[in-house]
Amino acid sequence: MKINLKGIITMKKFIAPLTVVALTMTSCEIDKSINDNPNDITLSDVDARLFLNGAMLANTTVQVSHLNRITGMYSGQLIGFTSLYSNIYGYALTSDESNDEWNAAYIGATTNLRHIRTAAPDDKLLVGISKVVEANAIGTMAILMGDVPYAEISGEIEDPAFDSQKTVLASLSALLDDAISDLNAASTRNESFDIIFNGDKDKWIAAAYTLKARYAFVQSDYAAALTAANNGISSSAGDMLYKPRGDASINQGDKNLFYTILAGSRTGDLGNAGSYLMKMLNPAESVYRGNAKTNELARHNYYMIDETSASGNTGVAAQMEPQPIATFAENHLIITEASARSSFASGLTQLNAYRAWLTGGGRLNTVHNDAANYTYDAYVEADFASGGMENADGVTKEIALLREIVEERYISGFGSYMPFNDHRRLRGDGETNLIVPFPLNNAAASKHVERIPYPQSEKNANSNVPVIADSEALYTKTEVNK
């Protein structure tokens, strides 16, 4: 092919513009700092303490939110009237419903609590608190679901293995021991980012013992539970609570979560009107638990949820009403039941001590703390003897006492996971005679719920999630209840 001369000449001319382009190109390195994030702050620039309140709020979601309400529905305490909650109430519960709590426990709480420990290893107060909250969050997941990841979490492992439920609870118990020794080495200070105890190390130590007691208790290890509980929360001043705060004109973000859900578009969706719990507190009902020594009107009124109007609530669902995470009531009732299991007399003494506390107003708020509406006189042994006021059906006095204690736990535990954990524990131990006989939620159901399904968020990414058939997703017992 012949190339003509004209072409060659033009190519020479072309060198000029090419040079222009080439020169521009040499100055085209991009400064990589443009890609530094202009909006968010580098982790190391933020004080470790500033991570604490967020982690505690995540734990709040784990303890007193959606899953807590769901377990209430599966324990005769709450009812789903319409929308999503009516399906869930009818046992149509899918793996998506546990995503938020799971993520809050493993990411919202644990990642940040561990970051605190890495960033401020010498601040023993923060280190101790962070371990208690971690044990609380992960422990709740383990109790609800059984085997969960723990040994391999929150690090570089992308798909952590699932450890057995007992192993996890043992690890958490050890973590709580560590926390207690850290806190013992710390000193109390005002710590505004600790939204639970404002930096009071003694309260944290007591709360750590109560959690240790809870973890032994769900495994029916009553001796260990008793030992721990004896160092646990000893008065309601030490209650570990989610305490709403802020401006009453703002409905959400820092308010009672029952109130919050009813104040939005979910008004009417769920409540407890007509639930077995409320029937037990209602003198008009055949299952009313009151007797000559017991008047439950105040607790009935305090527990009543007005699902038709959030602002109509003055009790547990009032805008500023605290919600329980770990309390004196739980701690003392662990002591009570554990004691009763070894000695009738000591069990009775503890029960009466508890009733004395109730007679002082117990957990009632100022609206409902009207002594005219409650009576909790001390029981005597005869009350539990065959034919006694707490033993109409002629069981042994030991059984009658335990049954009363379990019933008290069922009532006092409203708003916590305690009622759900108790009936699973007792069923697992073959002590069905002690279980509060709340009915199933509809005629089509034939068995009680034994677990909360593993979350879809974990299933979506982690192939180690134990496979449970759809039909068994709610009914397979967890290890401690087998």
Next chain:
Amino acid sequence: MKSSLKTLFLFTFMLGLVSAQISGTVTDESGNALVGANVVVTGTSYGAAAASDGSYNIDISDLSGQTSVSLTATYIGFKTQTSDVDISSGNATANFSLAVDAIGLKAISVTALGFEANRDKQGSTSASVTPADMTRSGEALIANTLASKASNVIVNSVSGDAGAGTSIKIRGSNTISGASQPLIVVDGMPINNSQIYGNSSRFGGVSQQSRLNDLNANDIKSVEVLKGASAASLWGSKAANGVIVITTKDGSSGKMKMNYKRTQSYDVIHDRLEMQTTYGQGRSGKWGVYAESWGDKIADRSGAADEVDKSKPYFVSEDGEFTQYTITAKNSKETYVDKNFEQVFRTGKYVQDDFQISGGDNTKTYLFSYSRLNQDGIIRNSYYDRDNIRLNTKFRLSPKVSMSSKVGYTYSSSNRLQRGSNVSGVMLGFLRTPADFDNEYYKGSYWSGGTENSGRHRAYRRYVGGSSTNPIYNNPGWTINEQKNTTRVNRILMSNELTYQPFEGTDVVLRQGLDTFTDNRESYYPIGTAGSARNSGAFDLARITNRETNYDIIARQNLELSSAISMVATAGFNTNDRVYSRSSSYIDGFLVNSDKFTTNLNTASEASSVDNGRLFLRSNRFYGVLSVDALDQIFINLSLANEQHSTISDAYSYPAMDIAYQATDMVSAFAPFVSFAKLRLAWGQVGVRPGAHAFETLAESGFGYSAYSDPVSVGQWGGGYRVDNNKGNDKLKPEIKTETEFGTDLRLFDDKFSIGFTYYSNEINDMLISRTLSPTSGYSSQYANAASMTNKGIEIDGSWNVMNNQSSSLELNFNWATNENLVESLAGTKVLNLAVGNVTSVALAPTTDANGNVTKYPIGTLWGTGSQTENGKWDGKLILDSNGFPQLTTSLIALGNPNPDWRGTVGVNARWNNFSFNMLFEHSQGGRYAPRTQWVLRRFGTTTETDNEVTLATDLKNIKGSTIPAGTTVRGFVHDFGGGDVLLDEVWFRQSIGGGFGNNQAYNFATKDATFSRIRELSLAYSMNNAALASTGLSNITVTATARNLFAWYKELKGVDPGVHVGGIQTGSGLDYFANPTTKSFLFSLSANF
């Protein structure tokens, strides 16, 4: 100008007809001006280009004694016309009305760099849309005008809101994260085409605008859609979704021309959901103040006035006209479905006035246009007003240097209504309202025990206003009249170009572009708005600013290597910079109940918050193209772009090549009816750059936790921080799409019939997704190059020029396309949500069943809980419970593919004398759609889906296991899921898996076949350009009537347009959830040229 013409006339007269002037217009057959059409005196160098009104003037200075000349008018995409003109008088008029070229294929295409090229020499595919096609459809928004105009270019108006965004998808979805929206290049400047949600949610706020809406369709000269990777690859990491190259009009030399056009449109709701009027508010067959309409039978009521108890709380409307006492017995038979509809909807309309003036001479041209659009949406109180001003100028500064400047300014102002998954939205409250509730009086006083509480919100669940300010769902009247969501946008688009031709055949082009806008948004919710956050009043201000600058330097050189081979070599450098910032301020918990939206409604510092987010991006790219033309038969383009980007660590190169072989001679030898044949092959790579600022894991603030409508927010607990859930990634690189395509273009029977066929196949690797991490790893997600996907498809475009003569013509055009998409891998992530809610749209990783069979799923797969089936598939054989009812799956399952199997369009263009007629018909086959609104409304019992009564012939069970005895008359249906008849009653729809929301529904009964056909466009135009107009100073008048989206046929869907997607223009489709409905329109336009 004028004086020089006079001089010329005088000169001509004096010399006695040695010169002549010919003038006239060049239009298409509808009378639309063909701006830039060339008219030449055959055999001479005399000629002119038509101005913006289509007019031209040719001055012939040397007649050589001729008394008549032959004129030829040519225009891209139109048949050339020749006409003999008598010039013996010195002045002559010759008007040309050009017929669309056979095929309608436009002979000239515009390349990625904005240069014109001969389409017959291209090896890659692109499609062009003419301005006439666009403006005829009468869409106020430019994006919508592209609908159905080319194969595999799917344009959906995702909402009927005035000014709302439009989704454009070229060859299916090509990316997972972000929108599959193409790059829009206007006059060489890539412009911002984002739909920014800012403070509002994609699914539950207002429909946001897309910035493409800021352009005025009447300013557009040409639109070229570059579908394939090879055509687009010069745009590197911006081009993965294709490129749309838009060129705005230029002025043209000659007499000053003016055009005025007015368009008036009337819009109505396209699909109205049928509501039942048989049953009243209530539950279990009894009237009561509940959320649902499962109450009593309205016909069975006495018809007397409702019984009321005046001692109980009551409501008095703001104007005192209406009082509602507490009802003790519901007797009234009145229903309000139509009245409540009228409260929300109206006939929307818009008026658009366009004025254009252009002119110039040999050294300069100008075009100025002003356009004003005033649109009132079909939902009351919604509006979209837009002003466009444009000045395009061109100067020839010296024989070697020319420059052009194109500047457009847009101001728009709008109010849009809250929609979607949003209790203060308009459709949510409207569609849930029971038939027997009148929404008219929505605001007034709640009287209780002699106390007046004013400013209360009355809705059907708070029919006397209520002791609380929360109405649960908004009364639509409140959404429309009390809330405000305004947007004001100021935007400047500028593109300047300097061309220097140092030598013959050498060009150096300098281009500078600027795209800057501010978007000011205000959302106001007075005290009493539904939703816990807004109930005590909320006011949200956001100011978004965005500035993008773009510089190119391009050198082009023509090389004649031999008589048989020529080359054009292009080299260029581009730098692009973007700065984005959003500042928002928010107050809530108003202390004062006032209609005035000011931040003084609550001055407590804890009630207000501020937030700011910024984004910086920069890229440098150099590129080269070598185009070889061998033997006038083989055409090769080779290109390479090398790009550096602030969001990646190393530079990336994007290569491409295409080859076209014109085989006409070879083919016509044995098939003489073939008048043109071309084979083409193209290959190329394009990409998507990673998002900005994703390298590090940082401390995040302003977060909260919520499991189900019960949030806790760290902001209310003293601030605080957390480790970002989203793990940083410093190893990001662009995602790369590699595409191969081949095809053929044929023209038969003297170009009367033309057809183009293309097969393409691409794979997209290193796709950027927010990879789901196991929460137990400590993070929820990580932005990473972690997915791959493939698309393949077939495209056919063609036309048939049935007849064409002086007085009439008929042309059919058609396109047909398939696209098959499969997600190949998500690198460990199983599901990636592309939307929210149940059912949702997801990217799903391939699954392997027990036998080792791998199933791959297309992007956007619908996903949710369903019923347990034997094969685990949504449409498999149901595993029924002992009563014959389906059972819920605990885990989520794939519920169908929302992508259509194929889509086709047939267009008709006909002309008869001064009339022209156009029709555009489209069909979309297959794909599934989730009309989630209707599924939820089954629970509410407001639609005709639950309007049925049955008397049982035998005892039947309902889903809860209760037996309903024979002879009972119940509201519901007898149904057989495969295990014998069962009763679908209120329990099934309202309390169980047969309706409602949440993850706990049998959604496999909730999706529908999305197949549809529609007549997208019908238009009739009459054009007058005869002598009768001459005396008026007008050269041409065209009157057009258009009906848009007039008829649609849906295979299974009812009451919802399958184009609607509540998630806006992002990836993911096929979902409705109380989205604002789409429209159909009737338009009239009048265009006059002076």
